[in-house]
Amino acid sequence: KQEVTQIPAALSVPEGENLVLNCSFTDSAIYNLQWFRQDPGKGLTSLLLIQSSQREQTSGRLNASLDKSSGRSTLYIAASQPGDSATYLCAVRRSGTASKLTFGTGTRLQVTL
Amino acid sequence: DTEVTQTPKHLVMGMTNKKSLKCEQHMGHRAMYWYKQKAKKPPELMFVYSYEKLSINESVPSRFSPECPNSSLLNLHLHALQPEDSALYLCASSQVDMGFSYNEQFFGPGTRLTVL
Numbered sequence: 001k002q003e004v005t006q007i008p009a010a011l012s013v014p015e016g017e018n019l020v021l022n023c024s025f026t027d028s029a030i031y032n033l034q035w036f037r038q039d040p041g042k043g044l045t046s047l048l049l050i051q052s053s054q055r056e057q058t059s060g061r062l063n064a065s066l067d068k069s070s071g072r073s074t075l076y077i078a079a080s081q082p083g084d085s086a087t088y089l090c091a092v093r094r095s096g097t098a099s100k101l102t103f104g105t106g107t108r109l110q111v112t113l
Numbered sequence: 114d115t116e117v118t119q120t121p122k123h124l125v126m127g128m129t130n131k132k133s134l135k136c137e138q139h140m141g142h143r144a145m146y147w148y149k150q151k152a153k154k155p156p157e158l159m160f161v162y163s164y165e166k167l168s169i170n171e172s173v174p175s176r177f178s179p180e181c182p183n184s185s186l187l188n189l190h191l192h193a194l195q196p197e198d199s200a201l202y203l204c205a206s207s208q209v210d211m212g213f214s215y216n217e218q219f220f221g222p223g224t225r226l227t228v229l
Contacts, residue, residue, distance in 0.1 A: 034217060043117075043203055044156070044220040089155055096214035099144055099169060099207075103155035 002027045004092055004104035012110045017080050021107045023073040023090035031096045035064050035075050036089045038106075044089065047075070080111045116140075117221035119204050125227045128194060134224050136187040136204030144215055145187040147179060148203040150223070156203055162187060163209060194228045201225055 003026045013019050023033070032051045036044040048057045048064040050073065056065040063076040073090055087108045091101040117138045126132050136145065144163045148156035161169035162181040176198075178190040187204055201223045208216040 036220075041201065041223075041225065043119075043222040044205075046217055046219055049217045091155075093215065096210075099146070099161045099163060099215045100158055101218060106153075106155055 002092060002094060002102045004090060004102050006088075006090060006104040006107045008107060009105065010108040010110075012112060013080055014112050015080060015082060018076070018078050019080055019109070021075040021077070021088050021109070023075070023104050025071045025073075025092050025102075027094070028068050028071045030068060030092045030094060031098065032093050033066055033073050034091045034093075034101065035062075035073075036091065038087045038089060082111050082113060085110050117204055117206055117219050119221035119224050121224060122222070123225045123227075125229065126191065126194065127229050128196075131190070131192045133191065134189040134202055134204075134226075136189075136221055137185055138206040138219070139185055140206060140219070141184075141208070142206035142219075143184060143209040144207045145181060146205040146207075146218065147187070147189050148205065150201045150203055163213070191226075196228050199226055199228045
């Protein structure tokens, strides 16, 4: 059974810092991995999708990497801003025909002024 | 347009009420999902519809009844709920390739449900 863990559970950084969020999964046989952002009481916003054949994906100040063999993904946020404050979730899909995502436990990020 | 819409935004209901949650997308996605999310927890999958047919039911109690009237709409009918069913209910959708390969999921804003 796939288990997805995110460390740290919570993180507070001052504005302008670069930061890394971690996601670990126990079964390396994944099809893709998706990073989401969730603001309190709101839905999930898809940030990046990495296919198993890819090493990284970039969107603006966000860069996600994937090391499938070691069961790890990182989300790098450059020059953090208060508006980046949210909970960040990673989720893995076991195979292309698997509709189910297995979610991580989330990292709650606060960027302070 | 990468938007999934959900109505209502908030719902308060008694344990004897019958209500419905609605979800709509116009991205041409052929897979739609219902999730339940409790505070400070990740979303938990409830149901998956693929090409308007129920493909996954994660052992959800029968007081939750999903319906997919067409490829753009997804409903969740609620009846005789319990207070512990209070949660944020999220709808999502994704493309499905001809080889039944599921792609990136897009989520709606959710319905905050309170059962009294």
